[in-house]
Amino acid sequence: MTGTDRAPVLYFDLGSPYAYLAVERVAGVLGVEPRLEPIVLGAIFKSRGYGSWAHTPEREQGVEEVERRAAAYGLPPVAWPPGWPPNTLNAQRAVVWAERYGLGRELTRAAFRRAFADGRDLADMQVLRSIARSLGLPHEELEAAISDPKLKEELKRRTGAAQEAGVNGVPTLRIGAELFYGDDQLERAAAALAA
Numbered sequence: 001m002t003g004t005d006r007a008p009v010l011y012f013d014l015g016s017p018y019a020y021l022a023v024e025r026v027a028g029v030l031g032v033e034p035r036l037e038p039i040v041l042g043a044i045f046k047s048r049g050y051g052s053w054a055h056t057p058e059r060e061q062g063v064e065e066v067e068r069r070a071a072a073y074g075l076p077p078v079a080w081p082p083g084w085p086p087n088t089l090n091a092q093r094a095v096v097w098a099e100r101y102g103l104g105r106e107l108t109r110a111a112f113r114r115a116f117a118d119g120r121d122l123a124d125m126q127v128l129r130s131i132a133r134s135l136g137l138p139h140e141e142l143e144a145a146i147s148d149p150k151l152k153e154e155l156k157r158r159t160g161a162a163q164e165a166g167v168n169g170v171p172t173l174r175i176g177a178e179l180f181y182g183d184d185q186l187e188r189a190a191a192a193l194a195a
Helices: 017-030 041-048 059-072 089-099 104-116 125-134 139-146 149-164 183-194
Strands: 009-012 035-038 172-175 178-181
Touching: 009 017, 017 059, 017 104, 017 183, 035 089, 035 104, 035 149, 041 149, 089 104, 089 125, 089 139, 089 149, 104 125, 125 139, 139 149, 172 183, 178 183
Parallel strands: 009 035
Antiparallel strands: 009 172, 172 178
16 A cells, blocks of 8 residues: 555544544644545435434533533534534535635634634535635635535535445544544544554
């Protein structure tokens, strides 16, 4: 396996608080920046036949666990967006759009922080435009760009490729063919990357 084959890839959806925790920590834990790969978690839920813990009796426990981990990692207190989890499909498409300008990573981080540190709703187009504007992106083009069938197809293709690779949820870090599911698996992934 070549070095390129082992380059880490972190699959995420902007609606996932665990993906937020992973994106905030991953470069520091691995010692390298992974490629951040947006996928549609809803499509994975549909494929696997069940959805988020946010819609189960375990919701309160999950919320407490996310808050506990954020504090342990030294992150700001989690500020849950209203009605969490929102529909993040447009936000995921916005990441693909921002990649065209070389700012996908920056938009991803800014969007996660806006959602889970500021408690803003990423389903709100004004919030997405504000993030894009803060990064110097042509925010006035955002709505048309994320409605483009080619961009929509690109996100679908990436989601399908992730599923083919075995991704069954987010965050999932892939190093070569090995998958590490969960923000609490980053240290194991770092050891595998170093081996």
